[in-house]
Amino acid sequence: MDKTIASAAEAVSAIPDGATVMIGGFGGSGAPIELIHALIDHGAKDLTVVNNNAGNGHVGLAALIEQKRVRKLICSFPRSADPRVFTEAYLAGEIELELVPQGTLAERIRAGGAGIPAFYTATSYGTELAEGKHTEEFDGKHYVRERWLKADFALIKAELADPHGNLTYRMAARNFNPVMAMAATHTIVQATRVVELGGIDPEHVITPGIFVSKVVEVPNAAQEEELNRAEAVYP
Amino acid sequence: MDKTIASAAEAVSAIPDGATVMIGGFGGSGAPIELIHALIDHGAKDLTVVNNNAGNGHVGLAALIEQKRVRKLICSFPRSADPRVFTEAYLAGEIELELVPQGTLAERIRAGGAGIPAFYTATSYGTELAEGKHTEEFDGKHYVRERWLKADFALIKAELADPHGNLTYRMAARNFNPVMAMAATHTIVQATRVVELGGIDPEHVITPGIFVSKVVEVPNAAQEEELNRAEAVYP
């Protein structure tokens, strides 16, 4: 079994119009820029995207939105240093937004990966983000019931990968990547380096290969922050 | 801040009668034998203990039960190579048993640590272990609602620890230890080796120190399996 494939283009080629796609990253850290750009080239549209943010500048997720491929965004914080692309699309009514508190977003994704259709959290109780949701009292405190979140595809940025899909991450670039890897039917990974089987210490594996479908090596992955400082625009 | 203390005896000295105590380990792997034996010496009784199993032979958890310190056991699999101690106490009506499916047990503990008072799982639906529990249908499938599990104390076996309580584990001895560390008000750790701050790579920390209260170094920790092969009895 070898999950490695040759190119980012091949990695995303099976993503159809209308798919739900989780994209790892918190701002630029951990964002799989090359996979997102390959998805733009691939052309899939009407996507529902799950990400913590809504893109920055004109690369990565912002570029995907600018190319009008995203029908709906599920995120916690659609602001950034340069949020113009999302802001304009949102205010023009061209993109739907589901705003989810960040911890609830992370837990809904983990629940999707862990087979938990619903759970209770105190987060958002009594706020407008809990409107219409089932609430319940446990041990004298009020909680909101939240549903799992799953995806057809997840685009993940890892540091090391082996041919079975075992992954490590780099620093705070870990963020949403491991939980999104669990919650998608097809998890596509760009790794800075693909090592041989056994090249990752079993104690240091963060995402076990069972959650991974495809791995493509992207040795010199772009950082969104640096692209934006260089005022890059994709495509 | 330095969470290290000198002895196992000191580590468990604050555990009162009637406390709920989570004890890490799966069978003997990851079982904090020295902390359990210190707890026996300490003398606390009427304990509610959460563990995957119910002890083996006459050491560790089995010895704690044999010394009649455990009022109630919450576990998934109260069998072992030599389960006589628990079996006799149970059949004599001297110990209460709450039997929980293993994955539900792990998730209830994680939920306790993660502030999730209840969640839904398909596990046990339609079985006698779901009797009396709230059930609900999501997307055409039936689920059972389970409550979080928390403890006053957790006894944890780690491999490395630093003075802030960052931990690693050794192989499959990890098992329930990291989730129990999250779910207790006071988490007491025996580590094979205490290293200086910075001695654990930030990428390799499995339990961040925020979940840990006290750390005691136990360099040559006993393995339950080996004690039982030597027919050891504690005290």
Next chain:
Amino acid sequence: MSETMTDIDSIKLSNAQIAWRAAQDIEDGAYVNLGIGFPEMVAKFQPEGKQAIFHTENGVLDFGEAPKPGEEDWDCINAGKKAITIKPGTAFFHHADSFAMVRGGHLDVAILGAYEIAQTGDLANWSTGRGGVPAVGGAMDLVQSAKRVAVLTDHVTKKGEPKLVASCTLPLTGVGCVTRIYTSLAVVDVEGGRFVLREKIPAISFDELQALTGAPLRVEGDVADLICPEL
């Protein structure tokens, strides 16, 4: 009945042969959990060119074979508390992550033993209902969530009574969860609330097999010969 039992015992497959047959259905790269005991033998019989990846619920994926006696590391065990080894590709994780794999439907196959299997796919394999100390382990999690749930079992009990039944009499492990049953006499699928016979050993007739089965065996298309190597 005792005469039939003698016959059956002489022609039936051994546990190793049942495990061998189950192993033939595992796809290359499949993620598989093997129940404690006799199902563990499945790992030994993976066909040439197909390699399954084994999961043990105590937090190890892609582990290696048992170590030689005397070389055990008791921190490295499987769910049956037997010593295992690591190999290139092994990953360790904690119990909640391990059961996230299970509950989240990431296992392709779970293979377990059984006391009774109903034609509806209900499984009873954790409690004899006779008192004593109850113990469930991870079975209820596994059967509700793996993509395929396969059972390995003798076709009948030691007393010669059917283990494939119309409805279970013992406490259930899971409802409607079993997809395929590998018995000492046959391979039976559970489909639409019915047993569907796929294979049987040549030495037994359909009528004899039906007589040893507690609910109707449907036949859809050919029933293949169930032939296993001597093991």
Next chain:
Amino acid sequence: MSETMTDIDSIKLSNAQIAWRAAQDIEDGAYVNLGIGFPEMVAKFQPEGKQAIFHTENGVLDFGEAPKPGEEDWDCINAGKKAITIKPGTAFFHHADSFAMVRGGHLDVAILGAYEIAQTGDLANWSTGRGGVPAVGGAMDLVQSAKRVAVLTDHVTKKGEPKLVASCTLPLTGVGCVTRIYTSLAVVDVEGGRFVLREKIPAISFDELQALTGAPLRVEGDVADLICPEL
């Protein structure tokens, strides 16, 4: 009102001084999350001999100071997307684990900014309710779960209107969650549905402070002088 405002502006504490005051209350070894922006300054003012451990919700515990300009590693950032550094004791973890720390009540203190704080402890700090693009981030998780929730804020809005109010008019971040408010004029606790004045700057009288506060300020025992160093 504008005359009062001028007076207030000349005597009130700076943001740095508010952050300094909040820092004095943090215990040695406390686990602390600092909100994006002005609360981040709290880290700079830890008193000698007390060391807090800072958590950032994007998955880092016990991180170091900002790197020098040009030495940023954009994989190592805080929740405000500013570059941070590692130091001995740092740990990385994923987002669900990070919010397990938050939601599970493992943080001793969360320190945030505010638009409005009600005497019941309700907090509004995420939406002005005026349309545009809403954004919540981790604020709702933090305020519901940290053991203490402290707010840093000017005592009044730029228009001179009270930010400490009887009940919030803006969309809530959390209900009954704030435990202490550090303002540019005072330190106020929220207890039993009431504002309790603990400290005020000497340059303002109680009556003046009450006039700038949208709900009654209770006094229990002494009101200490709120005196901060020049920063």
